[in-house]
Amino acid sequence: MNLIILKPSEVDGQGRAVLADGRARHIRNVLGAKPGKQLRIGMLNGAFGTGTAEAIDKNAVVLVCEFEDGLPPKPRIDLILAMPRPKVLKRLWAQLAALGVGRLVLLRSEKVERYYFDSHVIDPDCYNPLLVEGLQQARCTHLPDVLVRPLFKPFVEDELDQIFGGHMKLLADPTGDRRMAECIGGLGERQRIVLAIGAEGGWTPYELEMFKERGFELFGMGERILRTDTAVVGLLAVLSQ
Amino acid sequence: MNLIILKPSEVDGQGRAVLADGRARHIRNVLGAKPGKQLRIGMLNGAFGTGTAEAIDKNAVVLVCEFEDGLPPKPRIDLILAMPRPKVLKRLWAQLAALGVGRLVLLRSEKVERYYFDSHVIDPDCYNPLLVEGLQQARCTHLPDVLVRPLFKPFVEDELDQIFGGHMKLLADPTGDRRMAECIGGLGERQRIVLAIGAEGGWTPYELEMFKERGFELFGMGERILRTDTAVVGLLAVLSQ
Numbered sequence: 001m002n003l004i005i006l007k008p009s010e011v012d013g014q015g016r017a018v019l020a021d022g023r024a025r026h027i028r029n030v031l032g033a034k035p036g037k038q039l040r041i042g043m044l045n046g047a048f049g050t051g052t053a054e055a056i057d058k059n060a061v062v063l064v065c066e067f068e069d070g071l072p073p074k075p076r077i078d079l080i081l082a083m084p085r086p087k088v089l090k091r092l093w094a095q096l097a098a099l100g101v102g103r104l105v106l107l108r109s110e111k112v113e114r115y116y117f118d119s120h121v122i123d124p125d126c127y128n129p130l131l132v133e134g135l136q137q138a139r140c141t142h143l144p145d146v147l148v149r150p151l152f153k154p155f156v157e158d159e160l161d162q163i164f165g166g167h168m169k170l171l172a173d174p175t176g177d178r179r180m181a182e183c184i185g186g187l188g189e190r191q192r193i194v195l196a197i198g199a200e201g202g203w204t205p206y207e208l209e210m211f212k213e214r215g216f217e218l219f220g221m222g223e224r225i226l227r228t229d230t231a232v233v234g235l236l237a238v239l240s241q
Numbered sequence: 242m243n244l245i246i247l248k249p250s251e252v253d254g255q256g257r258a259v260l261a262d263g264r265a266r267h268i269r270n271v272l273g274a275k276p277g278k279q280l281r282i283g284m285l286n287g288a289f290g291t292g293t294a295e296a297i298d299k300n301a302v303v304l305v306c307e308f309e310d311g312l313p314p315k316p317r318i319d320l321i322l323a324m325p326r327p328k329v330l331k332r333l334w335a336q337l338a339a340l341g342v343g344r345l346v347l348l349r350s351e352k353v354e355r356y357y358f359d360s361h362v363i364d365p366d367c368y369n370p371l372l373v374e375g376l377q378q379a380r381c382t383h384l385p386d387v388l389v390r391p392l393f394k395p396f397v398e399d400e401l402d403q404i405f406g407g408h409m410k411l412l413a414d415p416t417g418d419r420r421m422a423e424c425i426g427g428l429g430e431r432q433r434i435v436l437a438i439g440a441e442g443g444w445t446p447y448e449l450e451m452f453k454e455r456g457f458e459l460f461g462m463g464e465r466i467l468r469t470d471t472a473v474v475g476l477l478a479v480l481s482q
Binding site: 002091094095098100138139140179180225226227233236237 | 243332335336339340341378379380381420421422463464465466468471475476477478479481482
């Protein structure tokens with residue numbers, strides 16, 4: 001935990017927060033903090049700041065919080081991900097937040113089993129703590145917006161342009177001739193990017209056509225066929241370079 | 242499984258291999274292969290080829306194998322990794338093989354718990370099947386060479402130059418001013434690279450000094466602090482671009 005993340009509801013009018021969960025244990029046992037100790041904090045979806053430990057006992061830690069002006073920029077990469085197997089997605093949540101994703105769309109695709117959408121891993125009560133864990137690891141405050149879309153066509157036809165109209169649009173596919181570096185060369189630093197990543201086995205020709213019609217550029221990833229989680233982490237890392 | 246990997250001992254003088262494990266189940270149940278079906282195969286640490294199913298029953302699959310001339314190139318990236326937590330390393334094995342690592346050194350560092358080296362995850366009987374799983378996923382045949390070094394100083398002083406003498410040497414550290422892209426810009430395609438990645442918390446100043454004396458260039462990875470497994474996958478992906 002490299003940053004203590006607080007929710008707006010946890011900080012009272014005097015800037016005081018009482019922590020009694022894993023964060024308190026971390027401050028007490030891992031950091032071995034004593035009263036007066038200053039800690040790096042961040043408001044969820046908000047500013048960074050400093051929390052001064054006012055009181056520490058075995059039940060709770062009281063922090064007096066001061067937040068800096070200005071908000072850290074939102075990650076410039078958004079992701080459309082064919083819904084992975086629930087086990088894989090569970091492992092991915094913290095990494096997605098840590099690598100920095102502005103918005104994540106979990107989309108049905110022909111090669112995705114319908115029952116994946118019945119899994120508890122797409123319940124905010126399951127994924128929000130994992131996302132916050134990733135933010136606390138990577139020292140960021142922006143919680144990815146998550147959209148779950150169990151129908152491919154209505155999302156692509158009715159929502160995609162609205163949400164990602166001004167984005168540079170990229171899709172990883174073995175038929176893409178260009179490498180990703182060529183596609184993003186010369187992009188402005190603030191240009192937002194949306195990256196579509198298919199299931200194992202990729203998007204179907206129909207799905208690919210739908211994406212292409214909406215301006216997605218295809219790029220190849222070399223000869224290796226990667227597992228979804230490996231590909232997602234690798235591509236986000238390459239895009240953040 | 243996108244490639245069926247065979248070991249030299251499994252193929253007889255007539256090029257015949259009898260499979261009776263997960264590969265046979267995959268050929269029978271997932272691929273639904275019938276006799277005559279041609280499958281993409283690879284010899285472990287060797288050439289690609291074609292296996293023609295000669296017989297398929299509930300106990301075994303018999304393949305008649307023909308291998309191509311020429312060997313796929315060895316991955317050009319080697320890795321020196323401060324020994325991760327066993328749980329993390331277990332998840333990493335298949336991904337390391339899939340992304341392509343020529344040689345992997347698992348090294349003790351000040352910030353690594355000594356007992357990690359007692360774990361069964363560094364037993365070849367544990368990791369070899371996981372590495373092969375990664376190769377079969379990514380369609381490669383090169384099994385990473387694994388060296389386990391529970392003492393930092395003797396490895397760095399006595400072995401490092403010998404093993405990695407001609408390599409471009411890189412080390413990920415928050416004190417590095419340059420970005421990785423600058424360090425590797427203009428490298429020849431065949432230039433081998435060795436990348437050193439520390440534990441959570443990084444290398445100690447003493448360890449960093451030892452690496453620098455041996456020609457390692459430090460590069461920064463931006464402001465985010467990533468978990469070891471996220472960092473390893475991300476950096477390998479960036480280097481393979």
